[in-house]
Amino acid sequence: MHKLLRDFEGSNVETPTVDPARIRSGIDRIHVEAALALNLHGSFRKAADALNMKPATVNRRIRDLEFLVGVPLFERRHRRAVPTRFGKIFLRQSARMFVDFHAMVEGMRRISNGQAGEVAIGYYGPLGAGPLHSLLLNRDPQLGEIRPVPVEFASGSLFDALIAETIDLAIVYGPTSQFRGESQVLWHERVFAVMPQGHPLADRVSLRWTDLVGEAFLLSHSEPSDEVRNFLFDRIRPQGRAPVIVEHNVSLPTIFRMVRAGQGLSLCLESALADSAQGLECREVIGAHGPELVPASACWLPEHQNPALGRLLSILRRKHGLAVVRGVAAA
Structure with a gap:
């Protein structure tokens, strides 16, 4: 956390210019959340319970995500969902991104209220x-x-x-x-x-x-x-x-x-x-x-x-x- 906060406070660090229209993928946060929950709980029903939604909704979001990414992310094995080789890569990188994003938001809040x-x-x-x-x-x-x-x-x-x-x-x-x-x-x-x-x-x-x-x-x-x-x-x-x-x-x-x-x-x-x-x-x-x-x-x-x-x-x-x-x- 300390290193991340120091990065936030780096007033001399130039902010990179990014055109969001050019890197738009169509993937929404809700798609990634569904994939992370499915990987954590191993089944559509348990993931749906954790996200407070229906299993069919989780299943639809995973299929939409696989379509947008262009590769299968999970194998359906009876009542379990197992990440594919591509799915493990996607889940590992997206988990890091979510953790960093969460830390950034929490860090900004702590800076704004004087706690950091x-x-x-x-x-x-x-x-x-x-x-x-x-x-x-x-x-x-x-x-x-x-x-x-x-x-x-x-x-x-x-x-x-x-x-x-x-x-x-x-x-x-x-x-x-x-x-x-x-x-x-x-x-x-x-x-x-x-x-x-x-x-x-x-x-x-x-x-x-x-x-x-x-x-x-x-x-x-x-x-x-x-x-x-x-x-x-x-x-x-x-x-x-x-x-x-x-x-x-x-x-x-x-x-x-x-x-x-x-x-x-x-x-x-x-x-x-x-x-x-x-x-x-x-x-x-x-x-x-x-x-x-x-x-x-x-x-x-x-x-x-x-x-x-x-x-x-x-x-x-x-x-x-x-x-x-x-x-x-x-x-």
């Missing part, structure tokens, strides 16, 4: 661990036949991708006030300072912003989020010194390698910790009111019609339990 289908989820940043990793990469039994499809973007492109309908849902870190659709905070991630082994601050279990005054910070243009970047200005500048920030157009793993080489410290969300390799120390940053947290919000446009999205959002709400608001993430 694909949801394209846009994100940015690492997927090393945490709720985003679980959502995109771990199979959740609660989702049933709904399949999240990860689509990675630069952090500033997610809202454009939603508008263009490239994705159905975006996971955004930090404020979503710029977004004019709907959003919901799903979880929060803690902020960590990353430093090379042997750094004097590595002796502490956690760090406060005052501990980080005077340090140079290496940041990626795309990772972490603007919210994490703003921490350096909002928390360190009030200490009396502007933070030293050097931004590079590289990925976060490359930033970690630069930190390991002693070029500075960095900040990251806890989901990125799995990408930090040997030679680094990570310490949680504590603010005035406790651990520094960055919200991760789901953002979507309600006018985009994907029934599976609604069901996915319902599951996420049950897991994370926060209210939906328009245009801004719930606190």
